[in-house]
Amino acid sequence: MKNSILFASVRDSFPYQIKVFEEQTLLIKEITDFLENYLLSRLLESFPKPLGLATGRTMEPIYRALINRLKSWPKVQLEELLKNWCSFNLDEYVGLGIDDYESFLSYMKRFLVDPLDLSPEKFHIPNGNTEDPDKAAFRYLEELQECGGLGIQLLGLGGNGHIGFNEPPCNNKDSCRVVSLSSSTRKQNAFSFGGDLNKVPSKAITLGLAEILNADEIHLVVTGKEKMFILKELLSSDCTENLPASWLKLHSRVFLWVDKDAYAKC
Ligand code: GLP
Numbered sequence: 640m641k642n643s644i645l646f647a648s649v650r651d652s653f654p655y656q657i658k659v660f661e662e663q664t665l666l667i668k669e670i671t672d673f674l675e676n677y678l679l680s681r682l683l684e685s686f687p688k689p690l691g692l693a694t695g696r697t698m699e700p701i702y703r704a705l706i707n708r709l710k711s712w713p714k715v716q717l718e719e720l721l722k723n724w725c726s727f728n729l730d731e732y733v734g735l736g737i738d739d740y741e742s743f744l745s746y747m748k749r750f751l752v753d754p755l756d757l758s759p760e761k762f763h764i765p766n767g768n769t770e771d772p773d774k775a776a777f778r779y780l781e782e783l784q785e786c787g788g789l790g791i792q793l794l795g796l797g798g799n800g801h802i803g804f805n806e807p808p809c810n811n812k813d814s815c816r817v818v819s820l821s822s823s824t825r826k827q828n829a830f831s832f833g834g835d836l837n838k839v840p841s842k843a844i845t846l847g848l849a850e851i852l853n854a855d856e857i858h859l860v861v862t863g864k865e866k867m868f869i870l871k872e873l874l875s876s877d878c879t880e881n882l883p884a885s886w887l888k889l890h891s892r893v894f895l896w897v898d899k900d901a902y903a904k905c
Pocket of ligand 1: 696697698795798
């Protein structure tokens with residue numbers, strides 16, 4: 640068995656705790672262990688804070704592994720977890736809803752809600768399929784605040800350094816809102832629209848850096864060769880509007896899960 644962690648460190652210039660894995664599968668296993676333990680510890684809390692969830696290709700194997708793990712739990716324990724479940728997703732396209740395969744709502748139904756048979760009221764995602772997305776964004780923020788803000792937040796990294804759909808330039812005080820998607824993000828996400836850029840919505844609702852930085856703990860997962868340049872930039876950059884993920888350096892509990900491919904240029 641290969642050594643799963645190539646190294647784990649905290650750099651002076653870079654406050655994240657980084658774990659670099661030889662292979663993506665090893666990373667998935669370890670983050671699943673972590674999430675499982677976190678969910679177990681949540682069972683003991685009277686008012687656990689909501690989980691912050693992300694979508695995207697990076698998260699797919701994590702959800703698959705986590706569902707398998709949870710399904711091996713004793714029935715009573717799993718029922719207890721689901722009874723007290725509360726999660727908030729980061730973002731959603733404007734103009735897409737449950738009937739659109741590409742919506743993040745459909746994604747979460749496929750990867751989490753249906754496999755766990757989760758009650759809809761325990762799972763939150765911005766409503767992008769509405770006449771008034773600004774109002775939906777505002778309402779979403781209110782809901783999150785009513786639930787006490789985020790506990791742990793899972794994050795993927797966009798090719799241009801976005802987190803959620805916080806596109807550059809973005810401020811660390813930005814709150815949940817409607818945003819315009821950059822052409823690079825629309826290109827990056829066109830794969831799930833059959834490669835047709837014209838089908839990718841131009842707007843989205845996203846939690847802002849204000850809500851993300853307010854989470855108790857943040858776990859940023861970066862895998863694959865296509866992320867190696869943006870990861871290198873992130874590790875060396877100061878906090879800047881041009882690289883939204885760089886604002887995470889303002890948070891004291893950020894954990895970076897990286898595979899060897901993504902780390903190749905660092
Ligand atoms: C998408 C989503 C993010 C996601 C990121 C990375 O556009 N808005 O929530 O984490 O970009 O996506 P992927 O994991 O597919 O590379």
